[in-house]
Amino acid sequence: MASAIPSDLRQQVEQQTGCVIAAEQARGGGGASRQGAEVTLRAADGAERHCYLAWDGRAGDPSRLPYFQRETAILGALSGTCRDAGVRIAPLVASFPSHLALLSEFVSGNDRFPQAEDKAALASDFMGQLAALHRIDASLPELAPLGDAAEPPARRIRANVAQWRRDNLAAGADPVLQLALAWLADNVPEDRGPAVVLHGDAGPGNFLYQGNEVAALVDWELTHLGDPMEDLAQIWVRSLIQPFVPMHEAFAAYEAASGTAVDLARVKYHRLYFQLSFSVPSTAIAAAPGAQLGASGTALMFGTMHKRVMVRSVAELAGIAVSDPELPDCPPDWTDRTFATALADLKDDIVPHAGNQRAAAKAKELARLVKFWRRRASHGAAFDAAELAEIRALMPSAPDSLAGARAALAEAIAADAVPFAAAVQLCHNRVTRETFIMAEAMGALATTWYEDID
Numbered sequence: 001m002a003s004a005i006p007s008d009l010r011q012q013v014e015q016q017t018g019c020v021i022a023a024e025q026a027r028g029g030g031g032a033s034r035q036g037a038e039v040t041l042r043a044a045d046g047a048e049r050h051c052y053l054a055w056d057g058r059a060g061d062p063s064r065l066p067y068f069q070r071e072t073a074i075l076g077a078l079s080g081t082c083r084d085a086g087v088r089i090a091p092l093v094a095s096f097p098s099h100l101a102l103l104s105e106f107v108s109g110n111d112r113f114p115q116a117e118d119k120a121a122l123a124s125d126f127m128g129q130l131a132a133l134h135r136i137d138a139s140l141p142e143l144a145p146l147g148d149a150a151e152p153p154a155r156r157i158r159a160n161v162a163q164w165r166r167d168n169l170a171a172g173a174d175p176v177l178q179l180a181l182a183w184l185a186d187n188v189p190e191d192r193g194p195a196v197v198l199h200g201d202a203g204p205g206n207f208l209y210q211g212n213e214v215a216a217l218v219d220w221e222l223t224h225l226g227d228p229m230e231d232l233a234q235i236w237v238r239s240l241i242q243p244f245v246p247m248h249e250a251f252a253a254y255e256a257a258s259g260t261a262v263d264l265a266r267v268k269y270h271r272l273y274f275q276l277s278f279s280v281p282s283t284a285i286a287a288a289p290g291a292q293l294g295a296s297g298t299a300l301m302f303g304t305m306h307k308r309v310m311v312r313s314v315a316e317l318a319g320i321a322v323s324d325p326e327l328p329d330c331p332p333d334w335t336d337r338t339f340a341t342a343l344a345d346l347k348d349d350i351v352p353h354a355g356n357q358r359a360a361a362k363a364k365e366l367a368r369l370v371k372f373w374r375r376r377a378s379h380g381a382a383f384d385a386a387e388l389a390e391i392r393a394l395m396p397s398a399p400d401s402l403a404g405a406r407a408a409l410a411e412a413i414a415a416d417a418v419p420f421a422a423a424v425q426l427c428h429n430r431v432t433r434e435t436f437i438m439a440e441a442m443g444a445l446a447t448t449w450y451e452d453i454d
Contacts, residue, residue: 055101067221068100073145086132109208109215121212123245124253131258147225172287173410195225202231203238233270297368325429339374371441383433
C-alpha cells in the first residue's frame with residue numbers, strides 16, 4: 001500500500017529521530033486541511049515508539065507559519081519546562097516546518113463528548129485543565145511566539161479588531177461583520193489582570209478523553225496570550241454546534257479549579273470576538289478571485305448560522321430591539337420538482353452506494369446545496385429586492401445593485417455614518433432571510449442559540 005506520508009517528510013522524520021517508520025495507518029489530521037497518520041518508529045536496536053504525525057496541506061502558504069510556530073512553542077513547553085504544570089497533551093517528539101508537521105507521542109482517546117459516560121465529571125476535569133493552562137507563566141522565553149506577555153489583553157484586542165475591520169473593508173466589505181466589529185471596537189472590556197496562556201479553540205472536539213478524564217488537549221494552532229475569559233467564550237460558541245454540559249456547570253467548575261470568578265459580561269464580549277476571529281478571514285478567502293470554496297454546503301450552513309448569531313448577539317449586547325421582517329409567500333414553480341428529484345436521488349441512490357467515505361461526504365454536501373438552491377430559486381429575487389430597497393431607504397445614494405449597496409452599508413457602518421440601531425435592524429432582516437433559505441439544510445442550526453444563564 002502506498003504511503004500517505006509525503007516522501008520528503010518521511011525522510012525528515014527518519015533522519016531527525018534516527019528511526020525508521022516501520023508501520024503507518026492514515027488518520028484524520030485534526031483541524032482544517034490537516035492530514036495525519038499513526039506511525040510506529042523502530043530504532044536500530046529494535047525498540048519501537050508509537051507516535052502520531054500530522055501535517056498541513058497549506059504548507060506553501062506563508063500565512064500559516066505563525067500558527068505552526070505557536071503550536072510548536074506551546075507543545076514544546078508543555079512537553080519540557082512546563083511538563084509539571086498539569087496540562088495533559090500528546091508530548092511533542094519533533095517538528096518539521098517544511099510541511100508544518102508535528103510528530104507527537106500517540107495518545108489514545110475519544111474526542112466525541114456526547115459518548116462520555118459521566119459528562120459532568122469529564123467537563124469538570126476539562127475546565128480544570130484550562131485553569132492549569134491559565135496558571136502557566138506567560139513570560140517564559142519559550143512561549144514568546146504566543147505573544148508579548150507584557151502587552152495588556154485590551155491593547156491586543158483593539159489592534160486585532162482594527163485590523164479585522166481593515167481586512168474586511170479591503171476584501172468584500174460585509175455589513176454584518178462591520179456591525180459586529182463596530183460594537184467590539186466601542187466596548188473593549190477593561191483589563192482585569194495580565195495576559196495568560198490560552199488554548200485558543202477550547203471546547204468539545206478539541207480534547208481526547210479516557211473514562212471521565214481528559215487524556216490530552218489537542219489542536220493548539222490558535223493558541224495565544226490573552227484574557228482567560230476568551231477560552232470560556234470559545235467553549236460557549238463551540239457548544240452551538242457540539243453539545244457540552246450546561247455552561248453554568250462548566251463555569252462553576254472553572255471557578256472551583258482556578259479560584260477566579262467568571263465575568264459573564266466579558267465572556268459574552270469574547271463570544272462575539274471569537275466568532276469574528278474566524279469569520280473575517282473566511283469571508284476574505286471566499287471573496288478572493290478564483291477562490292476554491294471546497295465544502296461549500298457546509299460553509300454556507302455554518303456561515304449562515306454564525307452571522308445570525310452575531311447579529312442577535314450585537315442586538316442583545318447593545319440593548320436594541322429588532323423585529324422580524326415579513327417573508328413573502330413565494331410558491332415553488334415547476335423547477336421545484338427537479339430539485340426534489342435530485343434530493344431523492346442523492347438520498348436514496350447515491351449516498352448509500354457511494355464507493356468511499358469521501359464520495360459519500362461530497363454527496364451530502366451537494367444535498368445541502370440543492371436544498372439551498374431550491375429555496376433560493378423560489379425566494380431569492382424577492383429577498384434581494386427587499387434588502388436593496390431597505391438599504392436605499394436608509395442610504396438613498398447607495399448603488400442600485402445589491403452587492404454595491406451592501407458594500408456601501410458596510411463602509412457607512414465602519415465610518416459611523418448611519419444610525420447603529422437602524423443598521424442592526426437591516427442586518428437582522430438580511431440574516432433572517434438568509435436563514436430561511438438555508439433552513440432545510442441547517443436543521444437545528446437554523447435556531448440554535450446560547451443558553452440563558454443570567
